[in-house]
Amino acid sequence: MEFTFSxxxxxxxxxxxRELLKYASQxxxxxxxxxxxxxxxxxxxxxxxxADYVLENYGALALQYGNTGGYDELRKQLAIFLGEMExxxxxxxxxxxxxxxxxALYSVGxxxxxxxxxxxxESPTYIGAISAFRACGIRMExxxxxxxxxxxDMLQASLxxxxxxxxxxxxIYVIPNFQNPSGYTMSLERRKHIIDLSEEFxxxxxxxxxxxxxxxxxxxxxxxxxxxxxxxxIYLGTFSKIMSPxxxxxxxxxxxxxxxxxxxxxxxxxLSGSTLTEFIAAExxxxxxxxxxxxxxxRMYGKKRNLMLKALEDYFPDWATWSKxxxxxxxxxxxxxxxxxSKMIARAIENKVxxxxxxxxxxxxxxxxSMRLNFTFPSDEDIPIAIQRLAAVVEKEAKAIEVSR
Amino acid sequence: MEFTFSxxxxxxxxxxxRELLKYASQxxxxxxxxxxxxxxxxxxxxxxxxADYVLENYGALALQYGNTGGYDELRKQLAIFLGEMExxxxxxxxxxxxxxxxxALYSVGxxxxxxxxxxxxESPTYIGAISAFRACGIRMExxxxxxxxxxxDMLQASLxxxxxxxxxxxxIYVIPNFQNPSGYTMSLERRKHIIDLSEEFxxxxxxxxxxxxxxxxxxxxxxxxxxxxxxxxIYLGTFSKIMSPxxxxxxxxxxxxxxxxxxxxxxxxxLSGSTLTEFIAAExxxxxxxxxxxxxxxRMYGKKRNLMLKALEDYFPDWATWSKxxxxxxxxxxxxxxxxxSKMIARAIENKVxxxxxxxxxxxxxxxxSMRLNFTFPSDEDIPIAIQRLAAVVEKEAKAIEVSR
Numbered sequence: 001m002e003f004t005f006s007x008x009x010x011x012x013x014x015x016x017x018r019e020l021l022k023y024a025s026q027x028x029x030x031x032x033x034x035x036x037x038x039x040x041x042x043x044x045x046x047x048x049x050x051a052d053y054v055l056e057n058y059g060a061l062a063l064q065y066g067n068t069g070g071y072d073e074l075r076k077q078l079a080i081f082l083g084e085m086e087x088x089x090x091x092x093x094x095x096x097x098x099x100x101x102x103x104a105l106y107s108v109g110x111x112x113x114x115x116x117x118x119x120x121x122e123s124p125t126y127i128g129a130i131s132a133f134r135a136c137g138i139r140m141e142x143x144x145x146x147x148x149x150x151x152x153d154m155l156q157a158s159l160x161x162x163x164x165x166x167x168x169x170x171x172i173y174v175i176p177n178f179q180n181p182s183g184y185t186m187s188l189e190r191r192k193h194i195i196d197l198s199e200e201f202x203x204x205x206x207x208x209x210x211x212x213x214x215x216x217x218x219x220x221x222x223x224x225x226x227x228x229x230x231x232x233x234i235y236l237g238t239f240s241k242i243m244s245p246x247x248x249x250x251x252x253x254x255x256x257x258x259x260x261x262x263x264x265x266x267x268x269x270x271l272s273g274s275t276l277t278e279f280i281a282a283e284x285x286x287x288x289x290x291x292x293x294x295x296x297x298x299r300m301y302g303k304k305r306n307l308m309l310k311a312l313e314d315y316f317p318d319w320a321t322w323s324k325x326x327x328x329x330x331x332x333x334x335x336x337x338x339x340x341x342s343k344m345i346a347r348a349i350e351n352k353v354x355x356x357x358x359x360x361x362x363x364x365x366x367x368x369x370s371m372r373l374n375f376t377f378p379s380d381e382d383i384p385i386a387i388q389r390l391a392a393v394v395e396k397e398a399k400a401i402e403v404s405r
Numbered sequence: 406m407e408f409t410f411s412x413x414x415x416x417x418x419x420x421x422x423r424e425l426l427k428y429a430s431q432x433x434x435x436x437x438x439x440x441x442x443x444x445x446x447x448x449x450x451x452x453x454x455x456a457d458y459v460l461e462n463y464g465a466l467a468l469q470y471g472n473t474g475g476y477d478e479l480r481k482q483l484a485i486f487l488g489e490m491e492x493x494x495x496x497x498x499x500x501x502x503x504x505x506x507x508x509a510l511y512s513v514g515x516x517x518x519x520x521x522x523x524x525x526x527e528s529p530t531y532i533g534a535i536s537a538f539r540a541c542g543i544r545m546e547x548x549x550x551x552x553x554x555x556x557x558d559m560l561q562a563s564l565x566x567x568x569x570x571x572x573x574x575x576x577i578y579v580i581p582n583f584q585n586p587s588g589y590t591m592s593l594e595r596r597k598h599i600i601d602l603s604e605e606f607x608x609x610x611x612x613x614x615x616x617x618x619x620x621x622x623x624x625x626x627x628x629x630x631x632x633x634x635x636x637x638x639i640y641l642g643t644f645s646k647i648m649s650p651x652x653x654x655x656x657x658x659x660x661x662x663x664x665x666x667x668x669x670x671x672x673x674x675x676l677s678g679s680t681l682t683e684f685i686a687a688e689x690x691x692x693x694x695x696x697x698x699x700x701x702x703x704r705m706y707g708k709k710r711n712l713m714l715k716a717l718e719d720y721f722p723d724w725a726t727w728s729k730x731x732x733x734x735x736x737x738x739x740x741x742x743x744x745x746x747s748k749m750i751a752r753a754i755e756n757k758v759x760x761x762x763x764x765x766x767x768x769x770x771x772x773x774x775s776m777r778l779n780f781t782f783p784s785d786e787d788i789p790i791a792i793q794r795l796a797a798v799v800e801k802e803a804k805a806i807e808v809s810r
Contacts, residue, residue: 102673
């Protein structure tokens with residue numbers, strides 16, 4: 001038989017990243033696509049020891065169904081972690097464990113937004129947020145960014161316009177630290193401004209902070225959640241970048257009413273997450289491995305960022321620009337508007353290098369002049385080679401366009 | 406601030422099961438609620454050894470992001486498993502791994518049904534399917550059951566009525582083996598009839614088979630998927646009852662178009678499942694532990710079923726009836742219509758025994774005269790004690806009603 005699919009699935013498109021993963025494994029290919037942590041950052045031996053300890057001592061519990069909200073000890077440890085590392089005063093009751101922060105994104109979309117309503121995001125923004133919100137049937141309005149993060153004066157103008165029309169966004173979604181894909185970090189001033197706007201217009205903030213711990217230069221800025229005067233910030237965290245994405249440990253710290261609704265939804269989505277990986281993550285925190293590993297990971301990625309920035313200086317054309325992230329995983333390189341990076345990708349693959357074209361990251365009308373370059377996954381040796389290969393593709397593309405005019 | 410939640414969440418209610426779990430841990434309480442496998446059925450030592458092997462040999466991969474569709478080797482092993490154990494001829498391309506079969510239920514609801522449309526289920530039916538479908542904004546129509554499973558003559562009448570009105574259900578959801586909550590098994594004749602109806606009315610079938618492997622008496626019946634003449638059956642399986650629910654390994658075997666849509670949705674829901682637990686499950690299949698364990702689990706549960714049926718004979722009043730399941734995890738006991746099992750539960754908890762009231766399992770208007778009794782989780786010793794306690798509550802309730810008339 002021919003299956004008829006629901007209307008909402010018409011809006012859900014295959015992600016270019018997932019498609020590109022096929023090429024990433026071709027021999028000789030260097031991938032600057034994906035958003036994968038370096039496997040060298042995984043504390044494999046410690047995790048192995050912990051898995052063994054957990055199964056030896058808690059086998060019957062760690063293999064059984066768990067709480068929908070997450071293993072109690074993990075939520076307790078998360079509250080301590082958020083207090084110590086993020087200056088977020090929270091409590092196990094205000095925390096729910098999610099299957100990666102991807103599930104948290106889908107959940108906030110689902111519990112706070114009616115199908116057809118809209119939210120505000122940065123533009124460009126995280127591709128996973130776009131796919132989660134699309135799967136929820138949510139429209140998005142993107143607010144442009146510069147090196148200080150989302151342009152909050154434009155956010156203000158937008159909110160004023162919407163208020164005058166009587167239809168408000170259901171939340172404002174931001175990634176303040178080393179944003180994906182731009183690498184930009186929101187300034188302290190704008191963090192404060194966004195809180196003021198949230199209060200004035202009564203719109204909650206969803207703060208996504210997957211990379212905040214991975215800072216290799218500059219000064220730590222307080223989270224929006226920390227700066228907020230009340231419960232209006234829903235904070236999303238994950239261990240995918242600092243411990244292991246394969247365990248799928250994400251979490252939300254928020255008002256109890258929000259946590260309660262996510263819990264209800266999660267019962268329908270998956271009943272509960274993996275008890276085994278939750279036990280492992282709790283023990284990892286308890287043993288203090290997380291705290292010890294984070295600076296190591298930051299050092300490893302800082303070196304890779306430096307290698308990529310140097311290679312861009314060395315090989316990329318003068319007229320290209322790129323972000324200089326103080327942390328995280330990505331550089332955002334912008335070429336000339338005449339170059340379509342979505343089309344150029346075929347040539348890059350021929351030249352044994354991949355990236356994600358900028359168009360994937362726009363919540364509304366895409367721009368085609370940028371690309372996201374990941375520096376955490378490739379080896380130190382491969383980074384300059386990849387950039388050199390990519391630069392050759394860019395130069396050729398630029399010439400071809402000159403010729404065809 | 407006060408959060409405003411989406412309209413769809415108004416339909417998503419806390420599950421009684423999840424609420425009851427709180428009481429389940431009180432000292433002296435015997436729980437016949439929940440749907441948990443017995444921890445004694447877990448191959449803890451083998452899983453421990455496999456976890457160690459996986460992390461020693463595949464650490465960098467098993468801790469990394471995985472494929473949205475699931476680890477390739479696991480899908481390959483699943484195809485073999487389905488062929489050998491279920492006589493389902495399938496291929497890795499037709500399989501997607503899900504976070505428990507709960508995620509599969511949510512996904513089929515989401516990809517096949519528009520919000521506001523309806524599906525057909527058995528009545529009563531699995532509480533997790535109800536919560537998944539409600540979270541999707543799906544209406545349900547329940548078709549009554551008897552000991553031969555869903556009454557397919559009533560299904561036929563319903564489909565004819567809907568066709569005359571021009572609004573068809575988007576799929577028919579059935580649990581043919583040892584149904585949850587009823588314990589009934591659909592007869593071969595009705596399995597064939599449901600396929601005929603699916604063809605005649607062009608409505609796909611979602612076949613959920615979490616307990617099929619756990620048969621302790623009677624004769625195995627072929628799956629609807631096996632009997633179907635084409636691709637119209639979407640088959641849902643899980644390792645939660647035969648290996649471990651804490652690993653959250655479910656899967657769907659279906660037409661490639663269906664698998665592709667679930668994959669797209671899953672990118673938005675959680676990006677990918679736990680790579681680590683997928684590696685463990687693949688190795689567990691590969692080493693043949695699953696095949697060895699299944700008869701052991703069936704023996705363990707068969708004994709518990711016998712203990713429960715005997716205790717019901719011994720202690721329950723003459724006028725009560727109950728199902729005699731040939732497999733699975735549940736007995737469905739029906740009292741007198743004057744007894745409301747949802748209200749009676751408070752007295753049961755006082756008497757240190759819990760169950761799930763029948764009302765939770767109705768997709769439309771609930772009935773209050775039944776209860777679901779789980780026999781897999783309690784110890785052999787506790788089963789007769791629990792039934793004796795429960796019988797005392799029932800007798801008291803019956804007397805009180807007589808008195809109050």
